Amino acid sequence: MVNLIKYELKKHFLKRSILIAILIFSVINFIKIHSIYQENSYIAESTSPIWHEVYWKLYDQFSGVITQEKIEELLSIYRPLEQKTADLTASTRTDDPNTYTGNVYSDYYLLTRYYVQPMEYAYMYQFAANDIVGTAQNNMIFYDEIGNKYKYRENQMIAKLFANRSITDLSYTEMYQYYLEYDFSSLLVLLICLYGLVGVFVSEKEADMDTLLLTTVSGGRKTVLAKIIASMLFIFVVCLWFWLLDFVGFSIIFGSLEGAALPIYTLKSFENACINLSMSQYAIVSAVIKTGGMMVLGEIFLLISSASKNAMLPFSANLVVTGIAILHKEIMEGSGYILAKIANPFILVANSELFRQTEFVNFLGIPVQSYVGALGLGILMGIVFLFLLLFTGRKNAIVKGKAGANNEL
Amino acid sequence: MNILFKNISKQYKGKYALKNFSSSLDNGVYGLLGANGAGKTTLINIFVGILKSDMGSIVVDGMDTREMGLDFLSHIGYMPQYPRFYKNFTVYDFLLYISTLKSIPSVLAEKRIKELLDIVNLRDAAHKKIGALSGGMRQRVGIAQAMLNDPDILILDEPTAGLDPQERIRFRNLITKFSGNRVVLLATHIVSDVEFIANQVILLKEGQLIKQDAPEVLMQEIEGKVWLVSANDKILNEKAPHLKISNMYRENQCIQLRVIDDHKPAENAVCVSPNLEDVFLYYNSEGEQW
Numbered sequence A: 001m002v003n004l005i006k007y008e009l010k011k012h013f014l015k016r017s018i019l020i021a022i023l024i025f026s027v028i029n030f031i032k033i034h035s036i037y038q039e040n041s042y043i044a045e046s047t048s049p050i051w052h053e054v055y056w057k058l059y060d061q062f063s064g065v066i067t068q069e070k071i072e073e074l075l076s077i078y079r080p081l082e083q084k085t086a087d088l089t090a091s092t093r094t095d096d097p098n099t100y101t102g103n104v105y106s107d108y109y110l111l112t113r114y115y116v117q118p119m120e121y122a123y124m125y126q127f128a129a130n131d132i133v134g135t136a137q138n139n140m141i142f143y144d145e146i147g148n149k150y151k152y153r154e155n156q157m158i159a160k161l162f163a164n165r166s167i168t169d170l171s172y173t174e175m176y177q178y179y180l181e182y183d184f185s186s187l188l189v190l191l192i193c194l195y196g197l198v199g200v201f202v203s204e205k206e207a208d209m210d211t212l213l214l215t216t217v218s219g220g221r222k223t224v225l226a227k228i229i230a231s232m233l234f235i236f237v238v239c240l241w242f243w244l245l246d247f248v249g250f251s252i253i254f255g256s257l258e259g260a261a262l263p264i265y266t267l268k269s270f271e272n273a274c275i276n277l278s279m280s281q282y283a284i285v286s287a288v289i290k291t292g293g294m295m296v297l298g299e300i301f302l303l304i305s306s307a308s309k310n311a312m313l314p315f316s317a318n319l320v321v322t323g324i325a326i327l328h329k330e331i332m333e334g335s336g337y338i339l340a341k342i343a344n345p346f347i348l349v350a351n352s353e354l355f356r357q358t359e360f361v362n363f364l365g366i367p368v369q370s371y372v373g374a375l376g377l378g379i380l381m382g383i384v385f386l387f388l389l390l391f392t393g394r395k396n397a398i399v400k401g402k403a404g405a406n407n408e409l
Numbered sequence B: 001m002n003i004l005f006k007n008i009s010k011q012y013k014g015k016y017a018l019k020n021f022s023s024s025l026d027n028g029v030y031g032l033l034g035a036n037g038a039g040k041t042t043l044i045n046i047f048v049g050i051l052k053s054d055m056g057s058i059v060v061d062g063m064d065t066r067e068m069g070l071d072f073l074s075h076i077g078y079m080p081q082y083p084r085f086y087k088n089f090t091v092y093d094f095l096l097y098i099s100t101l102k103s104i105p106s107v108l109a110e111k112r113i114k115e116l117l118d119i120v121n122l123r124d125a126a127h128k129k130i131g132a133l134s135g136g137m138r139q140r141v142g143i144a145q146a147m148l149n150d151p152d153i154l155i156l157d158e159p160t161a162g163l164d165p166q167e168r169i170r171f172r173n174l175i176t177k178f179s180g181n182r183v184v185l186l187a188t189h190i191v192s193d194v195e196f197i198a199n200q201v202i203l204l205k206e207g208q209l210i211k212q213d214a215p216e217v218l219m220q221e222i223e224g225k226v227w228l229v230s231a232n233d234k235i236l237n238e239k240a241p242h243l244k245i246s247n248m249y250r251e252n253q254c255i256q257l258r259v260i261d262d263h264k265p266a267e268n269a270v271c272v273s274p275n276l277e278d279v280f281l282y283y284n285s286e287g288e289q290w
Helices: A002-012 A016-040 A049-062 A068-086 A104-146 A149-162 A174-179 A184-197 A199-206 A209-214 A221-254 A279-306 A312-332 A338-342 A352-356 A370-392 B040-048 B091-101 B106-119 B135-147 B165-178 B191-195 B215-221 B233-242 B276-284
Strands: A360-363 A366-369 B003-012 B015-025 B028-034 B055-060 B076-079 B153-157 B183-188 B200-205 B208-213 B226-231 B244-251 B254-260
Touching (some): A002 A221, A002 B091, A049 A068, A068 A104, A149 A360, A149 A366, A174 A221, A174 A279, A184 A199, A184 A221, A184 A279, A199 A209, A199 A221, A279 A312, A279 A352, A312 A338, A338 A360, A352 A370, A360 A370, A366 A370, B003 B040, B015 B040, B015 B200, B015 B208, B028 B040, B028 B191, B040 B076, B040 B183, B076 B135, B091 B106, B091 B135, B106 B165, B135 B153, B135 B165, B165 B183, B183 B191, B191 B276, B208 B276, B226 B233, B233 B254, B244 B276, B254 B276
Parallel strands (some): B028 B200, B076 B153, B153 B183
Antiparallel strands (some): A360 A366, B003 B055, B200 B208, B226 B254, B244 B254
16 A cells, blocks of 8 residues: 555656746745735834834833733833823924834834733733623623523533733734734645646546556555545645745744743734634644545545546646635635534635634534634544545456346356 | 347437348457448447447357356456556556456455466566556456456457557467357457458448458358559559559559459459458448548
């Protein structure tokens, strides 16, 4: 089997065209990450050198564990600025030596965006979390009284999830903020997989090898299994490459890995996150789920191409399927139709939507978190597609033992 | 080795591609001869398991192939019609791959590949990409891959289609080389392919077995039915639509016709010895049409 897998890799994936596509897409990915940095970061060294310098100068002073002293120190700088800029009559000169950045307004906005708001959010988060826990507990009492077990369990899970949540540290989070919601590389991986996988079954027909394979001992189901394993390995390697490239790209371009150990809800967009993981843990979990989702989509690509005689038709069909999956995911984003949302395997590929909110699906009267449901459905689809690939393909009639058996004279 | 085909039938959309085909084959070369659509490829595809027959069974050395299952595949070597193989594989890699598919241990496979590359005269091309080979060389790769497992049954589907005369002769000689102690089933519609090398010819027409015998016997059977007729253009135009003409050539002002007919077709007709092409035409063709 190992040899068969090696040959399948050689046949379909170790091609110059695929390697060139990976190389070109890697460069495009890097450029995209850079453009995100340039467009979104106000402390980018290349576009805002002064803010960059001032931010990192103040960072040593205010980062780390949030203490009363740090809060007071920050407010002692911030309050006067707030007052000066409140009526918009402060000096607009840009070379004021009594400011950090040369301008009062600039100092005010820098401190507001990068220190005061994050510190306020971090400080207030545990109170907000406690409020959620309190409300959930009240709901539990209410639903217990009216006998709604499903809602009772749902609130019980919310209370458990948000209990003891707090953000103790102030840290630079800009890199993780964009890195953890970055899905462009997923699209690139999807396109490469689509291109690579479309030929796995079709090329046998195009080379007239499909019939020859069926007449060999290992050319039937074993070869189909080898094709599937080789395809999954290909997807895994392409995913691994791009996920690593994302991490390296964001780390290098944003220039910091700070905040990796902080909880995911440190990011404002993950305020109501449904998991209690650190940002680095979440990055790994997300990458694993993305890879799994890509494998399910890969199986769909393989299924479609296995039913075709030439590469053009399945390539187009797979593109359409990809388009529908992406469109469906976009339409469903933020929607309350949780089941419809998680039934799309693409949600596993662009999965931040699954983790940003705490949502539930009703599974036989038991509340299941939407990401768990999406994972379950993904695994189920993966197994079903795997069986379809293995058992619906053309087989040798003799090996099946049915060649004319019903009507033997 | 004995192969027994018992009443094999196969229909496509209500039309028989193969109808009650029965035959017995022992070691030797069998030329499966028939016009396009006669059922040759259908029979071969059923034999190797690519197609499922509607009726009948195939028995190899007393055992039904269905009972043999996977084991049957280790006894056969099959070369499909118009193989293109994998363009990005070298000849050597491709043969190694087929060895893997045939579950041949790697050490044995390497030895066997070297032997076969020598036999098919492809040693120098062993590390060439298949995409860079000529049609004839690719066919030789085809027969080499079929022979990797030293099969008891070698099945070749239109192996010389598209080859130039020199390659065709070379290929025929290869088949003869490989035919010792095994059954070789060679499907073709090119009569000369089997004329010189087949021990027996199986004639198929519209899915049915017409004749199966040694070429000499088949030719003997139509002895006295092949004629050489000298005609001019006028006579040719008048008579040609009613005659089975296997060949014609111009000689001076006359046209020499090779006519297949149960009766003497013209006063000046001279009876000649039949060849296999005449046999094929006798059973298959409706005659040359003008």
